[in-house]
Amino acid sequence: MDLSKLRNRLSDIDRQLVELIAARQEIVGEIGRNKLESGTATRDYAREKEVIDMGRQQARELGLDPELAEVVLTRLIETSLASQERDRVIAEGQGDGRTALVIGGAGKMGRWFVDFFLSQGFATSIADPGTEEGPGRYRNWTDAGLDYDVIVVAAPLAASGRILLQLAVLKPAGLVFDIGSLKTPLVEGLRELKEAGCRVTSLHPMFGPDTRLLSGRHLIFCDAGCAEATAAAKDLFRSTMAERLDMSLEEHDRLIAYVLGLSHALNIAFFTALAESGEAAPRLAQLSSTTFDSQLLVSEAVAHDNPHLYFEIQNLNRFGGEALSALSEAAERIRNVVAAGDEQGFVELMENGRRYFEMRG
Numbered sequence: 001m002d003l004s005k006l007r008n009r010l011s012d013i014d015r016q017l018v019e020l021i022a023a024r025q026e027i028v029g030e031i032g033r034n035k036l037e038s039g040t041a042t043r044d045y046a047r048e049k050e051v052i053d054m055g056r057q058q059a060r061e062l063g064l065d066p067e068l069a070e071v072v073l074t075r076l077i078e079t080s081l082a083s084q085e086r087d088r089v090i091a092e093g094q095g096d097g098r099t100a101l102v103i104g105g106a107g108k109m110g111r112w113f114v115d116f117f118l119s120q121g122f123a124t125s126i127a128d129p130g131t132e133e134g135p136g137r138y139r140n141w142t143d144a145g146l147d148y149d150v151i152v153v154a155a156p157l158a159a160s161g162r163i164l165l166q167l168a169v170l171k172p173a174g175l176v177f178d179i180g181s182l183k184t185p186l187v188e189g190l191r192e193l194k195e196a197g198c199r200v201t202s203l204h205p206m207f208g209p210d211t212r213l214l215s216g217r218h219l220i221f222c223d224a225g226c227a228e229a230t231a232a233a234k235d236l237f238r239s240t241m242a243e244r245l246d247m248s249l250e251e252h253d254r255l256i257a258y259v260l261g262l263s264h265a266l267n268i269a270f271f272t273a274l275a276e277s278g279e280a281a282p283r284l285a286q287l288s289s290t291t292f293d294s295q296l297l298v299s300e301a302v303a304h305d306n307p308h309l310y311f312e313i314q315n316l317n318r319f320g321g322e323a324l325s326a327l328s329e330a331a332e333r334i335r336n337v338v339a340a341g342d343e344q345g346f347v348e349l350m351e352n353g354r355r356y357f358e359m360r361g
Helices: 003-038 045-061 066-091 108-119 157-170 184-195 227-236 249-275 280-284 290-303 307-315 320-339 343-360
Strands: 099-103 123-127 150-153 175-178 199-206 218-222 243-246
Touching: 003 066, 045 066, 066 108, 099 108, 108 123, 108 150, 150 157, 157 175, 157 184, 157 307, 175 184, 175 227, 184 199, 184 249, 199 227, 199 249, 218 227, 218 249, 249 280, 249 290, 249 307, 249 320, 307 320, 320 343
Parallel strands: 099 123, 099 150, 150 175, 175 199, 218 243
Antiparallel strands: 199 218
16 A cells, blocks of 8 residues: 555544544533532542553553553543533632632733633633733723722732732722732731731642643642631632642741742753853753753743743742752762762762652652
């Protein structure tokens, strides 16, 4: 059979694959509606394992790579769950005619919250210097008024701190929360809002603006002294599969110094070392290895993110120096054991790392 005929056969199979995926999604929609009516949880981990195990076994029987079958089935499951979660959020929407204002709603995470509130049936307004003026669209948040059931502050960290302080003076009646990745620059504003008698709490979504499925994603809630406000904020996400974590404001920043501060600094150090490697830089750009490529992938994403936000995360966290010192000391220890020819010391570093990852499970 010549090449063109083989390609035609392949195209026919590809069309059948797409038709089968569409048929599968139709059934997924029915399953989602059934779960909603019966009150069954959206996610069933045992059933997912059963589907993947079945797919891997079938792949082996057909002489196909089981890993490929697992990747395809996992992607289909994730897409199905995202669709079911979205339908559940809409069906169980907390909006019911209520109103929301997202200050910073034209930014990446701001837009995520705008879409989330709209899906829940909230009449949602945006206040952002980067938005076009119009119905429900304000360039200056003070022009938007305060008559909202929920006000979300999704501006850059330093600006969010100032906005929270101004809101404390204005005393809005609705629920107020920020979504800052750092709480140190926001604590004063959160405290002032609490003392002004406002319903205020603080959130940190541990996921990016492109996230569609919240299953396995963490959403941190930091009580700012008003338990009722924190409970109300949690209720907004009741229909999702997000893992909701409670944390104090201080504990949040101490841990985030490692979760964000350390990981960002490590990647910045990595690509800085590569970029400043002198004459080796052009040759390094042509080389590849499994570990190197994996690190490049993460570092490239960091390099293309918002440098001003990353600076705020490093500079405004009062616990940030602790993580940076830990990184510096770890690099120095590696340098020392290598320079000293201390193989056992190097092995101990590796084994210590393995124990840490075993602890994480």
